Amino acid sequence: MLICDLVAQLPGSQTVLPINVITALTSALAIGYKAGKGKSKVIAGPLNLELHAGQLVCLLGPNGCGKSTLLRTISGLQQPLKGEIIVEGGALNKLKPAQVAKKISLVLTDNVRAGNLDVYSLISLGRYPYSGWLGILTEHDKQIIEQAIKATDTEAFIGRKMDSLSDGECQKVMLARAMAQDTPLIILDEPTAHLDLPSRIQLMRLLHQLAKETNKAILLSTHELDLALQVADQIWLMSSGGQLDAGLPEELVLNGAFQHAFEKDGIVFDAASGTFNIHYAGKRGIKVTGEGVAAFWTKKALVRNGFSIASAATHPLNVSISGEGADTLWTVQR
Incomplete structure (x- = not known):
C-alpha cells in the first residue's frame, strides 16, 4: 500500500486522488532550447506529468536543472522541443493567445512597481481576457474581482498604490490578479524569492488553502524545500541530469529521490527530519x-x-x- 492510498482511506482526508479531474498534462514532453543550425539542446524529457484540480504542486530542484524552462513551456511562453501539453482536454499549441489567457494565469518573480497603478486596478487587469480591449468591467467581472480580493486577504491595502506595498503585500496582489483571471491552472515562478520568513510561510499556506477552496490546479517553482514538504500535494523533483521524479512529498523522501537530487559533498538529506545536514x-x-x-x-x-x-x-x-x-x-x- 502506498502512503496516498493509506491517507485516502482515512475519514476526512483532503487527499486529491488521481481519479479526480485532470486540469493539464504533458505527453512525451521534451523541454530545452534551440542551439542553432537546426540543432536543439534537450534539458529534460520525455516528461509525462499530470496536474489535478485542487492540487498544489511544488517544482523543486537545484539551480540550472531546468525548472524555469519547464514552467515557461507549460505556460506557453516557450515552445516544446517534442511532445505536447494538454489543458482541459485541448492541445496548448492550437489555442490562440486569448484562449490561453482563459486557461492559464502566470505570476512571475519580478514584482510590479508601477507608481501610478493602484492595487484594485492591477487586480482588475486579471479580467482583461474577458473584458476586451476597452477594459469595461461588468457586474460579473466586479464580483469575481471581489472574490479574488477576499480569497487572498488583500482588502486592507486595496486603495493603495503599488509602489507603497511591501514585497509580501505585492506578491499577494499579484496572486489576487491571477485569481481574478479565473483560470483552471495557475503557475508561479518562485513566488517567495523576495519575501522574509513569515511572509514565505503565509504565502505558501495561502496557496495550499486556495487550491483546496477554489479547486484550481496550482504549480509553483520554489527553493523552499521545508515548506514544500509541508504544503505540497505533489512534488516534481528535477535533477541536474534532466531526470524528474513526481509523487507525494513523503514518498520522494522515503525512496531517496531527495538525497539524490541535491547530493553534494558534505551535504546529506536527513529523511528523519526532512532537512539537510550541513x-x-x-x-x-x-x-x-x-x-x-x-x-x-x-x-x-x-x-x-x-x-x-x-x-x-x-x-x-x-x-x-x-x-x-x-x-x-x-x-x-x-
Missing part, C-alpha cells in the same frame, strides 16, 4: 537517549560541535534526557 560527520560518537523537543535539539547541538549520533544500543559515552521545560535534566554517562 555539518561533516563527527569523529567522536555519542549515544543520545530520550524523546521530545529537548532530545531533538540536543542532537543538533552535538552534531554542530563535532559529534556523530551513535545508533548502537550501548555506547561508552551516553547522554540521557528526561523531563520537560524548566525541569529538563541531562545526565552524561561515561
Whole structure:
C-alpha cells in the first residue's frame, strides 16, 4: 500500500486522488532550447506529468536543472522541443493567445512597481481576457474581482498604490490578479524569492488553502524545500541530469529521490527530519537517549560541535534526557 492510498482511506482526508479531474498534462514532453543550425539542446524529457484540480504542486530542484524552462513551456511562453501539453482536454499549441489567457494565469518573480497603478486596478487587469480591449468591467467581472480580493486577504491595502506595498503585500496582489483571471491552472515562478520568513510561510499556506477552496490546479517553482514538504500535494523533483521524479512529498523522501537530487559533498538529506545536514560527520560518537523537543535539539547541538549520533544500543559515552521545560535534566554517562 502506498502512503496516498493509506491517507485516502482515512475519514476526512483532503487527499486529491488521481481519479479526480485532470486540469493539464504533458505527453512525451521534451523541454530545452534551440542551439542553432537546426540543432536543439534537450534539458529534460520525455516528461509525462499530470496536474489535478485542487492540487498544489511544488517544482523543486537545484539551480540550472531546468525548472524555469519547464514552467515557461507549460505556460506557453516557450515552445516544446517534442511532445505536447494538454489543458482541459485541448492541445496548448492550437489555442490562440486569448484562449490561453482563459486557461492559464502566470505570476512571475519580478514584482510590479508601477507608481501610478493602484492595487484594485492591477487586480482588475486579471479580467482583461474577458473584458476586451476597452477594459469595461461588468457586474460579473466586479464580483469575481471581489472574490479574488477576499480569497487572498488583500482588502486592507486595496486603495493603495503599488509602489507603497511591501514585497509580501505585492506578491499577494499579484496572486489576487491571477485569481481574478479565473483560470483552471495557475503557475508561479518562485513566488517567495523576495519575501522574509513569515511572509514565505503565509504565502505558501495561502496557496495550499486556495487550491483546496477554489479547486484550481496550482504549480509553483520554489527553493523552499521545508515548506514544500509541508504544503505540497505533489512534488516534481528535477535533477541536474534532466531526470524528474513526481509523487507525494513523503514518498520522494522515503525512496531517496531527495538525497539524490541535491547530493553534494558534505551535504546529506536527513529523511528523519526532512532537512539537510550541513555539518561533516563527527569523529567522536555519542549515544543520545530520550524523546521530545529537548532530545531533538540536543542532537543538533552535538552534531554542530563535532559529534556523530551513535545508533548502537550501548555506547561508552551516553547522554540521557528526561523531563520537560524548566525541569529538563541531562545526565552524561561515561
